[in-house]
Amino acid sequence: MSAVPDDIAADFIIEAQEILDRLGEQLVSLEQAPEDADQLNAVFRGFHTLKGGAGFLAIHAMVELCHAAEDTLGKARSGEITLLAQHFDAAQQSLDYLQSMLDAVSAGREPTHAPPALIAQFDAHGAPPVIATPVAAAAGGGDLISEDEFEHLLDALHGDAAPGAKALPASPSPAAASPAAPKAAAAAKPAAEVEHTVRVDTKRLDAIVNLIGELVLSRNRLKTLRTRLRDEELDRAVSTLDIATARLQSAVMRTRMQPVGKVFSRFPKVARDVARSLQKEVDLELIGAETELDRNLVEALADPLVHLVRNAIDHGVESPALREASGKPRSGHVRLSAQQEGDYVSIEVQDDGAGIDPERLREKAREKGLIDAEAAARLSTDECLHLIFLPGFSTKAEVTDISGRGVGMDVVQSRIRELSGTIQIQSELGRGSRFMIRVPLTLAILPTLLVQAGEHVYALPLARVVEVLHAPQTSLGWFDGRAVLDRRSHTLPLIDLRRWLGVEPSPAALLTVVLLQAGEARFGLVVDQVRGREEVVIKPLPRALRGLPGYAGATLIGDGRMALILDVDGLRASD
Structure with missing residues (x-):
């Protein structure tokens, strides 16, 4: 591999991965409709673009394999050959080898060349195609492109280049000669319509999301204090903060969406x-x-x-x-x-x-x-x-x-x-x-239902909560040694949270039951009190609780206390 700036190599790895992901789907579509010229052009451009970038970085193994695929696809575009099953098999196998090569480049290793038999399989008559030997980053390398052209390649991959847009210089092979579109094609778009993107390290996004999580915790704390202090001015300030936090949280989450x-x-x-x-x-x-x-x-x-x-x-x-x-x-x-x-x-x-x-x-x-x-x-x-x-x-x-x-x-x-x-x-x-x-949609912030058992508060993932109901102690039945509740012609097994925690169950005459969904089954969780819904930020479990069934994480709630997030499936399985 040639000595090129790390940021250029990193850009190539990201874009090459996107091309490989698309090529798998495009090849299947082309195999189902070999007469589809647009799909054939798209597959050709994919291999051609990979070869151009790999040539700039002097990744010889990728250049060799992409050239073999590109050469056969070029002949199909010109009508010289008809693509056969062997060509599609070779192209699909080549994607696996190209992925391995890309993984090696990412790890700083020299990629291994594809087997000669695979390269030979691209030839319609079974004979290996003539493959241009990639030249290192020196003058006259036909498969190499300049840094300016490489930057244009990366811009094009973001969607600014339409099908048939400017092809990068490749080897002198006739099959690789694509008609070039004017360089100003992308620039013809009105400035107001041009989308501008900025690459941001995902670690920075994660750090911002963590900060938003802390802000959400502070907001929840202020909302709890607001109900105690009953100050009108404070109430307005907290309401404004609540709205701004929600908007900021939504905006940051959207930046992480794919x-x-x-x-x-x-x-x-x-x-x-x-x-x-x-x-x-x-x-x-x-x-x-x-x-x-x-x-x-x-x-x-x-x-x-x-x-x-x-x-x-x-x-x-x-x-x-x-x-x-x-x-x-x-x-x-x-x-x-x-x-x-x-x-x-x-x-x-x-x-x-x-x-x-x-x-x-x-x-x-x-x-x-x-x-x-x-x-x-x-x-x-x-x-x-x-x-x-x-x-x-x-x-x-x-x-x-x-x-x-x-x-x-x-x-x-x-x-x-x-x-x-x-x-x-x-x-x-x-x-x-x-x-x-x-x-x-995201794991950063979890909507929950807060419940209380004794002096402690616990959080249940809101997605698992079906409803909250009340039932008198006298309405309970027993089956296989456990309490059950007849609910709409179904027998609902009950788990008393206090008993599960090893605490004496509540003697209340009227039980508060949270109906939970666990797979296809439902069960009721008996709690002392339902405190309401709250968005929480998931934190790791305390070391002493890690590995124990029934616990999914921890969080801080509005009154400043720590609450354990319960794992509904684990709770049911461990009862």
């Missing part, structure tokens, strides 16, 4: 690769890619979603022959969708495959000793479906490279819970399955 499309863009390639390895036919539909989430959540959701999509194709979608035999289209359908719902975002992975047999899950869990026969017999259909989240649970008869439903699904659920989210399942035999994830 569309889930940043993650969704990789799934067409994932679906294609998995389907081909299993000899299945699958159409992937993406909906709501523009839905925005906190960038930390977008990145954290990537692995769970990959697992769910792979499982939908592996265990959900049947083989083409089986689908035809059952009257279904040969090609299976998997839908990945996202939409905002208030302070939360719902993400769903749905397939039209064979569905999940709850009775088979019940039997498998019993056979593996994950649940005893008596408990298994009492499970409802929905509870049976959630057995796949038990550690070590699987219904798959043989192990393959593709994770089956149940293999690692406990990890998926744990990861979603770490994000203060929930995951639920719906399935119908012969019709398919649907996995529904719900996560907050």
